Amino acid sequence: MEELFLTLVNLSLTASWLVLAVLVLRLILRKAPRWSFCLLWGLVALRLMFPFSLESPFSLVPSTQPLPREILHTATPQIQSGIPAVNSAVNPILQEALAPAAGASVNPTQVWSFLLSRIWLAGMVVLLLYALISWLLLKRRLATATLREDNIRQSEQVGSPFVLGLFRPVIYLPYHIPEQDLTYVLTHERAHIRRLDHWWKLLGFVLLAIYWFNPLMWVAYLLFCRDLEGACDEKAVRALNQEERRGYSTALLNCSIRRRPVAPCPLAFGEAGVKSRVKAVMHYKKPAFWVVVIALAACVIAALCFLTSPKEPTVYDVLTQDGYEVLSQKQVDLTLTVPKSALTDDCFTGEGHTFADGQVVVWQDNATTIYLHDVMLSNESDELLYMTFDCSYRFSNYGSFVTPLQATEDSSVSPQILLRSKILRDGTTTYPDALSLRGYGPDAKFTFYVSKDACMAAQDTLMIDIICNQVQYTKEGYEISGSQLSPAGLYLYEGDGFGGDFTITLREDGSFTYYEGHLSSYIGAGKWSVSGDILTLEDETGIEPPIINHFRMEGNDLIFQANGSTNFIYVKVADGAVFSKNSQIPVPAATATKWFDYTTAPSEMDWDGELAITHTAFPDVTFRYTPEEITAQQKREETPVQLISGMPIWNAYFCDLNGDGLPELCATLSMGSGIVDTRIAVCDYTNGRTYELEDRMNYDYALRFDPDSALLYVDRTPYEGREPDQSGLLMLEDSILTYENQGPN
Structure with missing residues (x-):
């Protein structure tokens, strides 16, 4: 129900632009025939009835989905009005007002969407019941009507002539109608029947009942009824002379009635602005050919501009620079947060579970939404799950967005997503080696292998640390202000x-x-x-x-x-x-604290021994070393967490590489059986992330400590070589472990 209501609200908001355009055109085209106004209201009906439209570069609709589907589920609701100023003004207020409370089981947006959808349903039912009861009461009053001729009946219960019925419409007349008025009345009512106005008015009321929550729809319905009568008057008086028009106007005044402002039926002769209709009848002139042409052109232009949708740019349009220019790209760290409650039982079976787009939002900013697409059991192992994510974007004339894709130099697109760490977190517990990247695509999707046991054991929101590409862009020809x-x-x-x-x-x-x-x-x-x-x-x-x-x-x-x-x-x-x-402010290199180093004296390593240490930055944590692994154990936990593994681990230092004030654990280790390579691993214990510098079978990397400066250096040696060919200061830039190459040591 909530999704249906959201669809109707979006259709209503989109149609509102067309209603405003019709109101303006009615003022401009005062001399245009009234049937052209009815055509314009018909365009509004089409916009309200069809949830899809063709894309057109001429479309003036800012957005076809001002309320995106994910607004029902996300903790940070945002509108996409298509007008940046409106988004900037509304979204902060919306997010502050609808921010979920800590520990709440539902978002306020879910509560409000539930309440509003039920209020909408109740309002629609009331209006439709009103229409049905009005029709039944009217039919009951007309039960005694007598046949005058063909489809014309008379009744003392009738105050003014009208048409009633859909498939066999009948004209009802009062007994007291003057004979001199009868000809004009019948001409008018028969014009209604030929124009099928009894069908169009019913359709208009049904649409009003559905979209009753939009004030513009009430304005549109009232003016539509007026234009319906005006078009019928024009058809009826087209062949009348001035004296006959005076008689027609007299008949309008004689039959004028006071009716409820909104009525689904019937089509009464003397309703809907009698005064203005009399004035229009008396001053009626056949519209000039050029006026008719302009009116038709206005209808075509309105359809082209408001029945179509703007061409929505895709991420591929931006990255291939089709109408856009990519200004810059850089890697950024993200943490995807997957609610444990989203992982239902079928996620752990062969069937798996596919989520609606935007149902489970795992990361979001003003331009990008990353959401969970599906979770299913891996084909390779019963111990692994496939966890696939997808992205949606909101583009403007200028801005930035985050994506698992990148633009290449030859204007093509390639994947750009990495795992910052293989550790899966749930806020209180870490699960080492629980993650690995499976692959990319199609489009902006990406998939991870995730440990089934870790997902089942997690007690809270699952956290996955990734590296994505942030793209800054501008629309072609758009000038960027300071x-x-x-x-x-x-x-x-x-x-x-x-x-x-x-x-x-x-x-x-x-x-x-x-x-x-x-x-x-x-x-x-x-x-x-x-x-x-x-x-x-x-x-x-x-x-x-x-x-x-x-x-x-x-x-x-x-x-x-x-x-x-x-x-x-x-x-x-x-x-x-x-x-x-000032981007040139010098940032001092981080100094390191030595724990152990056997690179220069491997014979001193005790293969069966163990080292333990505490660090002032982590007073409640004991770090332990064996040649095979380094672990960390908090005082309140019985089980240690593995930070780094290798065979063996040659050295370890504490060094604050990311500048957060807390040191990372940096180590040199060897890996492999038969073919052994040496690499560097850095563990950010605070954030549960691990970085590696390795190039298997091409180069070996080792840490070297300079006791004079207390700095850590990287020595790169060709595989199976003896002397380093490059050396440089160890660095962590944009979540990438690297070094400042200073040439051979």
């Missing part, structure tokens, strides 16, 4: 930080971090948003009260707005203080 450019970048406070530079880093994925200085023990992190020229940073570190700060964007500077801001912890920034954008 205010539209992304504020992402590194900003330096022009005042004094707390024992060093105070910097703010805004990332393209909408996240940020800031450091108030080297002496600060707090690292701010959260999401940034832009409204007009105001940038807002909202910390998501859990500190109370929440830290929210506002800046005015001015060129490449951020100007602090003290009014409404919480301010920072150690540095109290003054109103109007400046943070300047």
Whole structure:
């Protein structure tokens, strides 16, 4: 029911643009024949009846789905009006008002859609019952009507002439009708029958009953009834002279009645704006040929512009630069969140489960929605599941979106998605080696192998860490204003930080971090948003009260707005203080702390021994090493978690590579049986992610510690070679483990 209601709301909103166009055309085409207005209302009916339309470059409809299907299920509802200004104004309010409470079993959008769909159904039933009861009461009153001739009857219960019936329409007349009016009345009512107006009025009322929630549909129905009578008057008086028209007008006045403003039946002679009809009859002139041509052209143009849908750009249009220009591409980290409740029993059987598009949203921003497509048992192993995801996009003249695809130099499209970690998380527990990438496609779909046991054991939302491609684009020929450019970048406070530079880093994925200085023990992190020229940073570190700060964007500077801001912890920034954008701020290399290293003295390794260590950054965690693995065990947990495995692990260091203030565990290890290669593994214990630097059978990679600078270097050696051919500082850039090549060591 909710999905049907959503479809009808979208059809109604789409048809509203055509109703507004018809209202404007009625004002402009005052001299046009009234039958042309009826044609325009017929176009509105077509738009309301058919949930599909042809795509056209001439379409003026901003969006055919202002309320996307996923709005029923997502925790962050968004409209897609097709008008960026409207989206920017409405979506933040919508998301704030309908944000689900923590631990809630349903979203507020689900509750509201359920309530509104039932209210809509009740309203439709009331209107249809009103129509049915009105018809039955009228039939009962007319039971005593007498036959005058053919399909004409008379009754004392009739106040004014009208037509009633669908397949065999009958004209009903009052007994008191003057003879001099009878000819005009019958001419008018027979014109109604020839034009099939009794069918069109019923169709109009049925559509009104369905779309009663839209005020424009009531306006459209009332004006449609008026234009129906006006068109019939024109047909009836076309061959009359001035004196006969005066007689026709007199008949209209004699038969005028006061009727309910909305009635499904019957077609009465003396209703629907008698005063304006008399005036139109007395001033009627046969429309000039050019007026008729313009009226018909207006109908054709209205159909072309409002019965069609705008050509919806696809992700392939943007990436192949068909009408678009790709400005930049970069890799970004995402975490897909799959509700455990979505994994029903059939997901773990051979049948599997396919979800409706947008039913289970796992990641979303203003331009991209990633949702769960299906889950089914793997063909390769009963211990694995296929978990497939798909994407939908909202494109505008300029913006960015996230996709598992990338544009290539030859204007084609290739996959671009990686797993950041093979660890599956559920908020409290990690499941090592529970994930692997199965493949891509078709279109923007991608599939993972997921451990069946891990999915069944998980107690909370499943979290999958991936790397996608973020694309910044613009429509061909569209000029980008300065205010539209992304504020992402590194900003330096022009005042004094707390024992060093105070910097703010805004990332393209909408996240940020800031450091108030080297002496600060707090690292701010959260999401940034832009409204007009105001940038807002909202910390998501859990500190109370929440830290929210506002800046005015001015060129490449951020100007602090003290009014409404919480301010920072150690540095109290003054109103109007400046943070300047500067991508050239030097970022000091992260220093490393040695745990063990057997690369220069392999004979010292105890193959049956074990090492254990704690780190000040993780006071409740004990890290243990054997030559085969490194594990971590929290005080409150009985079972350790495997972080790195190899045979053997040659060295291990703690080093903060991603700049979050907490060190990663960096190690050199060997892998393989028969063909052995050496590689580097880095485990981000805080976020449950693992990165590797390896090129099997081509190069070996090993960590080398410089005791003077306390920095970690990478040595690359050709496979089966003896001397490194490249060396460089170990780095983690855009979730990719790499090194700053400085040539041979």
